[in-house]
Amino acid sequence: MAWRHxxxxxxxxPSTERLTRFIREQKIYxxxxxxxxGRINVSPKGMDSxxxxxxxxxxxxxxxxSGNVGMRLILWRLRK
Numbered sequence: 692m693a694w695r696h697x698x699x700x701x702x703x704x705p706s707t708e709r710l711t712r713f714i715r716e717q718k719i720y721x722x723x724x725x726x727x728x729g730r731i732n733v734s735p736k737g738m739d740s741x742x743x744x745x746x747x748x749x750x751x752x753x754x755x756x757s758g759n760v761g762m763r764l765i766l767w768r769l770r771k
Contacts, residue, residue: 711743722751724764732764 705713714720720741725731740752 707746
């Protein structure tokens with residue numbers, strides 16, 4: 692575990708291996724999206740659909756649900 696000084700405090704940063712293990716053990720997680728001037732959308736996800744691709748990238752299976760708001764917001768942002 693690394694220690695970093697942040698605003699007068701010592702803050703520990705877990706190792707990449709520890710974070711990866713924690714992420715892989717989760718049964719449910721949440722994805723949040725929002726346009727620059729709109730409503731925030733936070734959606735629960737599950738179904739063993741989250742993967743750690745490398746030290747700085749995760750991916751999840753985007754299944755349709757209640758209108759698939761998260762993907763709609765991501766696509767909207769890419770068009771801007």
